Amino acid sequence: MARYTPPLRDIRFVMHELLDVEGTLKTLPPYAETSRELIDQVIEEGGKFCAEVLFPLNRSGDEEGCRWAEGGVVTTPKGFRQAWEQFRQAGWPTLTCDPQYGGQGLPVAVGIAFQEMMNSGSQAWAMYPGLTHGAYDCLHAHGTPEQKALYIPKLVSGEWTGTMCLTEPHSGTDLGLLRTKAEPQGDGSYRITGTKIFISSGEHDLAANIVHLVLARLPDAPAGTRGISLFIVPKFVPNADGSPGARNGVRCARLEEKMGIHANATCVMDLDGAAGWLVGEPNKGLNAMFVMMNAARIGVGMQSLGLTEVAYQNSLDYAKERLQMRSLSGAKAPDKPADPIIVHPDVRRMLLTQKAYAEGSRAFAYWTALQADIALTHPDAEARKDAEDMLALLTPVVKAFITDNGFLCTNLAMQVYGGHGYIREWGMEQYVRDARINMIYEGTNAIQALDLLGRKVLGDNGAKLRKFGKLITALVEAEGTNEEMAEFIDPLADLGQKVEKLTMEVGMKAFGNADEAGAAAVDYLRVIGHLVLGYFWARMARIALDRADSGDPVYRSKLATARFYFAKLFPETAMLIRTARAGAAPLMNVEAELF
Amino acid sequence: MARYTPPLRDIRFVMHELLDVEGTLKTLPPYAETSRELIDQVIEEGGKFCAEVLFPLNRSGDEEGCRWAEGGVVTTPKGFRQAWEQFRQAGWPTLTCDPQYGGQGLPVAVGIAFQEMMNSGSQAWAMYPGLTHGAYDCLHAHGTPEQKALYIPKLVSGEWTGTMCLTEPHSGTDLGLLRTKAEPQGDGSYRITGTKIFISSGEHDLAANIVHLVLARLPDAPAGTRGISLFIVPKFVPNADGSPGARNGVRCARLEEKMGIHANATCVMDLDGAAGWLVGEPNKGLNAMFVMMNAARIGVGMQSLGLTEVAYQNSLDYAKERLQMRSLSGAKAPDKPADPIIVHPDVRRMLLTQKAYAEGSRAFAYWTALQADIALTHPDAEARKDAEDMLALLTPVVKAFITDNGFLCTNLAMQVYGGHGYIREWGMEQYVRDARINMIYEGTNAIQALDLLGRKVLGDNGAKLRKFGKLITALVEAEGTNEEMAEFIDPLADLGQKVEKLTMEVGMKAFGNADEAGAAAVDYLRVIGHLVLGYFWARMARIALDRADSGDPVYRSKLATARFYFAKLFPETAMLIRTARAGAAPLMNVEAELF
Secondary structure (H helix, E strand, O other): OOOOOOOHHHHHHHHHHHOOHHHHHHOOHHHOOOOHHHHHHHHHHHHHHHHHHHHHHHHHHHHHOOEEEOOOEEEOOOOHHHHHHHHHHOOHHHOOOOHHHOOOOOOHHHHHHHHHHHHHHHHHHHHHHHHHHHHHHHHHHHOOHHHHHHHHHHHHHOOEEEEEEOOEOOEOOOHHHOOOEEEEOOOOOEEEEEEEEEEEOOOOOOOOEEEEEEEEEOOOOOOHHHHEEEEEEEOEEEOOOOOEEEEOOEEEEEEOOEOOOOOOOEEEEEEEEEEEEEEOOOOEHHHHHHHHHHHHHHHHHHHHHHHHHHHHHHHHHHHHHOEOOOOOOOOOOOOOOOOEHHHOHHHHHHHHHHHHHHHHHHHHHHHHHHHHHHHHHOOOHHHHHHHHHHHHHHHHHHHHHHHHHHHHHHHHHHHHOHHHHHEHHHOHHHHHHHHHHOOOOOOOHHHHHHHHHHHHHHHHOOHHHHHHHHHHHHHHHHHOOOHHHHHHHHHHHHHHHHHHHHHHHHHHHHHHOOHHHHHHHHHHHHHHHHHHHHHHHHHHHHHHHHHHHHOOHHHHHHHHHHHHHHHHHOOHHHHHHHHHHOOOHHHHOOOHHHO | OOOOOOOHHHHHHHHHHHOOHHHHHHOOHHHOOOOHHHHHHHHHHHHHHHHHHHHHHHHHHHHHOOEEEOOOEEEOOOOHHHHHHHHHHOOHHHOOOOHHHOOOOOOHHHHHHHHHHHHHHHHHHHHHHHHHHHHHHHHHHHOOHHHHHHHHHHHHHOOEEEEEEOOEOOEOOOHHHOOOEEEEOOOOOEEEEEEEEEEEOOOOOOOOEEEEEEEEEOOOOOOHHHHEEEEEEEOEEEOOOOOEEEEOOEEEEEEOOEOOOOOOOEEEEEEEEEEEEEEOOOOEHHHHHHHHHHHHHHHHHHHHHHHHHHHHHHHHHHHHHOEOOOOOOOOOOOOOOOOEHHHOHHHHHHHHHHHHHHHHHHHHHHHHHHHHHHHHHOOOHHHHHHHHHHHHHHHHHHHHHHHHHHHHHHHHHHHHOHHHHHEHHHOHHHHHHHHHHOOOOOOOHHHHHHHHHHHHHHHHOOHHHHHHHHHHHHHHHHHOOOHHHHHHHHHHHHHHHHHHHHHHHHHHHHHHOOHHHHHHHHHHHHHHHHHHHHHHHHHHHHHHHHHHHHOOHHHHHHHHHHHHHHHHHOOHHHHHHHHHHOOOHHHHOOOHHHO
């Protein structure tokens, strides 16, 4: 009953009109030939795949879920395998991979649009290639030449898939507690023994082999996070010719029953002396895994962007079709038995909130992806460093801000449907259930906030934040005397100054008591989220003002959405700054027995 | 794995220390003998029933759901019937009913505590008696003496249950569109034909008969809401002796598959010339139904209060037991492998948010219930009118504010559990799914907001609101010079003034353009919610300050929670006032095709 139309016009707006991706890529040697036409073609074809192949599987996949059978065999829902085959045949897994291993070598800034659209199609399905790409990234950065030769081409082609095996029952956020053991066998291999939980895509029937990347401890490893090493543990140990060989001792003990993403297999994995091979240096496993985790965090943001977009589209359709009550300011469709509910101000608030967060997050996330490309490939070291800093600073914001908003927005989409939103067949409640996990996994959103405030902002005395601040200052200076832009620039400039003060204040307090950072972090992250979104909405408004008379309604739409954003969403910062400043005392001056 | 402990201490705090329910009841003739001891006994026994009989059915009921079979037979989950029998045997359905019909005649202010606890036990189960009590209320207010004699004793005893049949596929919020027809048969009965959807408890195996209260149109009825009449449509037409007679033409065509409350049967009901009898006057059905709807709106608030409380209890246990990471300000449990997560500031924020909303809402809702008792039974007409006004003003706030917060809080409870929160066996995600419907049914929360701002506040030029304002003024005057109370009284007094200004401003704007009310309503309702909760938290803080040295930790706990509330939750009003004042333009100045 639901529909998905790839938002090609808005993607092109962001890529070409806002970010000039093509122009930036010309400065990056590996991508200098990536033309606007190629980008548009990839996005259009990618959108077709997501809308025509993935989207039709989303509801049925949720209903059917994955099934476990004796021996740890896991079956994905009907159609998932066929979609995987089509995905492979069309070369989609190769999109942003290294040409040396069979990849198409496109930039992350292009791949991210496909990522978004896959998640609008089906988040549960998109997690299979998502984790595979994470394993690719990790091995590409840290594998030995032999490991790369053996595993990477199979991951790039989608013949094999990948996983990240971090969590254990007693060890989630706190990986320092993990107990899985790795015993050296003297032949370069290890025997890995332990139990891993919450392993997404841990077992399934899509691919011939599964490459698990497993965190474990060597016998002599120090306690805590400095004693964790990373291992490749393939489901089938590859033969020298690359074909899957002997079945390894890693099995899915059971599937978790979850709130959502039913079509992705969330596995309890038993490792019973499984053969594993060290990736990177001993005891440096967490560093190696972080390559994967940072990309995964952006990926989780894209999951929520994808859900926000598709939920928005459907709630918009519903709001235009559903007739209920008359407009308070007089009938708008007098020929009909009632007005379409889009005439009601609060329905518009719910729709525009989704639209403003979807389009604002798209601008923000795609820009961040471009920073990833610059960080990796710009010829100038300083440009690389700047981009790397932006990426480090904003990765937790992409993850937490977009996923918090995604849950808010899918809930608003559901609310637009009224009672029908609560009924499964309309499809909206699934988006809410699926969106909910994104606030939890890959580091809960509170962990993202601590990463942002503690490590990324206070950790370098605000240096990275000031770099981002310079972008805002430049915009404010350029537009400060432009009357038309005042409604966007004034609040943005004001928030910029407040963020500076807030950061100083929290930093000073945290210097005396680290719990002050913990108490302010979640509010602080949302403030930064609005600073970033405000910046991009102001820039988009500028473009829209310039082109308002072009006849293309997209510009009037952008302008209206920017106005809505600054009037109705941006003022959340007034609350957040107060609550961030309220400090740790109201939280910490409560003895545990008084809760 | 989850647990529920009835919050008897806090219920007693609210009833006896904050509200002096016993003292107020002494002024109400029917309840003058209701002693504190009796109240405590009812609550204690009621709590036992909810914790020991209902709570164990909640998870299994969710997993199993209701089943439909050919012929429209519906089976509730295992144990639901037995619980209903125990409920009946113990006389619980009679609690607040009229002694004339077999009721125990206790006040609403006592019944509400039992209502809260039933929902902590199992919201899906509690909906069966909830709707039955609604049917009782409606017939008690509007039935003929014969109808009362025939139906009410059966509803009071729980032999029969009741429903409200309002919604149709094309007619939800807008009941004026409903099409179900009632044709007079000349013998005082009518033939009712139509389809009703979303009928909670519409069919089941708990009771011998089901009394449907159905909205329908008479042949000559005017269009819209002024042409709607109310009918009793029993599943089995009662014989003269009150035994269930012939099967009537009202059948469950199917059950809806929903996001949550799986154990409550949400039915599509086909009425195929079913025999019905008019309740109240022709074409005045909506008025009659409103008796039921207002009680139901308070009831929905209690559903979310119940869920908030039980989710809080479990997330608190988890936060005390789960070891993960060290406190940022130094290890707090150095003998353990990590600190319990309750040491982390943001975990405390999540817990205290739940606690502050649970306890604040309890105070607010129980006070509102007491207003219902006063409105119905106080000997003085002015006192009745004042209480009626408070009830009318605050019913939409109980419904919308408590259910919005309930969804927020159950989500926070889930978030405290991290990944485990997303897994069904831990029970938290069910609370989120169940809590979600409460924001939608019995009038969406946006409809509540329009009722509050449009009808209850602007409708009488703020007269009712000023009555509530007088309570705040009195508190501010009494405590204004009390230094210890300044941290609570100052922000409350400040908000009181801002509400006055905001109300004037919105009223003026709405005078020119009714969409201005629609644009501000949802924010406005939350502002009023905080005004009310701030008032009760200030009063609770006052009691806690007085008794802080008593040795009972409840007072230090109250004080800490009040401080948290004013520091971290109350500042939401800073945002809400801004967004409410932003007006209709950012919402309405967007042509539909620009969305």
